[in-house]
Amino acid sequence: GKIIFADYDPYYALFNFWTGEVAISGLVILGLSLLLSLFVERPFCKYACPYGAVLGVSNLFRIFSIKRTESSCINCGACDKACPMNIEVSTAGTVRDHQCISCMKCTSEQACPVADTVDLKIGKVSGKGKIGSKVIAPIVLAVFVAGIGLSMAFNLWITESTKVPAKYTSGVFEGISNPADIRGSYSLGDISKAFDVDVDTLAKAFGVDDPNPDGFQVKEFEETYLPLEGGAEVGTDSVRLFVARYVGLPYTPEDTTRLPSSAVNILKDKLTPADLEALQAISIRLSELKTDGSAADSESDADEHETEEAVIKGKTTFNDLLEWGLTVEEIEAVLGTEMGARGTTVRDFLIEKELEFSVYKEELQAILDSRNQ
Structure with missing residues (x-):
C-alpha cells in the first residue's frame, strides 16, 4: 500500500x-x-496536515479535555507559555482548540503553579474527574495492547511487507501489476511475488551474489554498481525494464537506463529480433560496474575485457560465463560438481578442487565458441 x-x-x-x-x-x-x-x-x-485536521475535529467531541478552573486561576499565563501549539489556555474554560494534542504541559502537574487549576478532566469544569498523567499512562498502554491483541485475534495484525505495485487501470492489461511502479524499496522477493518472476532468475540477471536474494532491495544496485558516463546506470529502472520484458508487458525505459548483459541473455528467447537488438544496444557487463570486493583489481579486469570476446582466462569468473550465455546446468555438467559463487574465478575454484584448469577451460570454451558461431 x-x-x-x-x-x-x-x-x-x-x-x-x-x-x-x-x-x-x-x-x-x-x-x-x-x-x-x-x-x-x-x-x-x-x-x-490533513490527518491533523481530521483529528482536530475530534477535539469538539472528546471525552477527556484540558479544563481550567477559573475560580482558582491567578492569570499568570504560565499555561500559555508552556503550550507547544501556542493555544491561549488562560482564556478558556475547556480547551477545544483543534490544535490541542493533549500533551499536558500546561497542567498543574507541570506548568500551572496552582494545584487543581488546569487539568485533564472528564465532566464539568467544577466537578470531579481529574485525571493525572499517572492514570493516563496505564490507560494509553492498555488501549494500545488491547488494540494489538484484538487485531491478532481477528487475524488483522500484519507485520510482514505487503508491497504491491499499482495495477493497470485500463486496456488489455487492466488489473495486472504495472512494472513501472517497482520502487527502490522493493526486494527481489516482493517483485517475484508481484510478477511471478523467480528470485533466482532476478539474481542471475543482475549478478546478485547474496545468500538471501529474497531480501535484496532494488535500491542497493545504485550502491553496488558504479554510474556510467552521462549519468547512465544499472538501477531501479533497469529492474523495471527487465521485468516488463520478461513477463511481456509494455514499458519505456529512461534514456540513462542500462541492462546487464546477463539480463539480456535471459531475455533473448522472449524477444523479437528488433527488441533484442534494442536491449543489446544498452547492455553492459557487470564486471565493468561492480564496486564491491568481487570487482577487486578493476583496472586489470578492464584490460582483460577490453573487447566483448568471450575468452576464458585466469580472471574469468563464473558470473562472466553466465553473462556470456552459459547456463548453470551447462557449467555444472562440465565441472561434474556444483558451480562456485558467481564472483569466484573459474581457475581458483578448480585449483581448490584439485582439478586441472586447462582441461575444463577447453571444454567450457568449446561450448562458448559453438554459441558464438
Whole structure:
C-alpha cells in the first residue's frame, strides 16, 4: 500500500528522499516546512496536515479535555507559555482548540503553579474527574495492547511487507501489476511475488551474489554498481525494464537506463529480433560496474575485457560465463560438481578442487565458441 498523501507529506519525503520514490511536490513542501519551522513551531502539523485536521475535529467531541478552573486561576499565563501549539489556555474554560494534542504541559502537574487549576478532566469544569498523567499512562498502554491483541485475534495484525505495485487501470492489461511502479524499496522477493518472476532468475540477471536474494532491495544496485558516463546506470529502472520484458508487458525505459548483459541473455528467447537488438544496444557487463570486493583489481579486469570476446582466462569468473550465455546446468555438467559463487574465478575454484584448469577451460570454451558461431 501507499500513503494517500505521500506525494505531499514532508515527513515521508524526509525519510525516503534517498530512495528515488519521493515526488517533487513532497521535497518542495519539506523545504518550506523546514524554513517555516525557524519561525513557527510545527508549521505543517498545525496548518497543512490533513490527518491533523481530521483529528482536530475530534477535539469538539472528546471525552477527556484540558479544563481550567477559573475560580482558582491567578492569570499568570504560565499555561500559555508552556503550550507547544501556542493555544491561549488562560482564556478558556475547556480547551477545544483543534490544535490541542493533549500533551499536558500546561497542567498543574507541570506548568500551572496552582494545584487543581488546569487539568485533564472528564465532566464539568467544577466537578470531579481529574485525571493525572499517572492514570493516563496505564490507560494509553492498555488501549494500545488491547488494540494489538484484538487485531491478532481477528487475524488483522500484519507485520510482514505487503508491497504491491499499482495495477493497470485500463486496456488489455487492466488489473495486472504495472512494472513501472517497482520502487527502490522493493526486494527481489516482493517483485517475484508481484510478477511471478523467480528470485533466482532476478539474481542471475543482475549478478546478485547474496545468500538471501529474497531480501535484496532494488535500491542497493545504485550502491553496488558504479554510474556510467552521462549519468547512465544499472538501477531501479533497469529492474523495471527487465521485468516488463520478461513477463511481456509494455514499458519505456529512461534514456540513462542500462541492462546487464546477463539480463539480456535471459531475455533473448522472449524477444523479437528488433527488441533484442534494442536491449543489446544498452547492455553492459557487470564486471565493468561492480564496486564491491568481487570487482577487486578493476583496472586489470578492464584490460582483460577490453573487447566483448568471450575468452576464458585466469580472471574469468563464473558470473562472466553466465553473462556470456552459459547456463548453470551447462557449467555444472562440465565441472561434474556444483558451480562456485558467481564472483569466484573459474581457475581458483578448480585449483581448490584439485582439478586441472586447462582441461575444463577447453571444454567450457568449446561450448562458448559453438554459441558464438
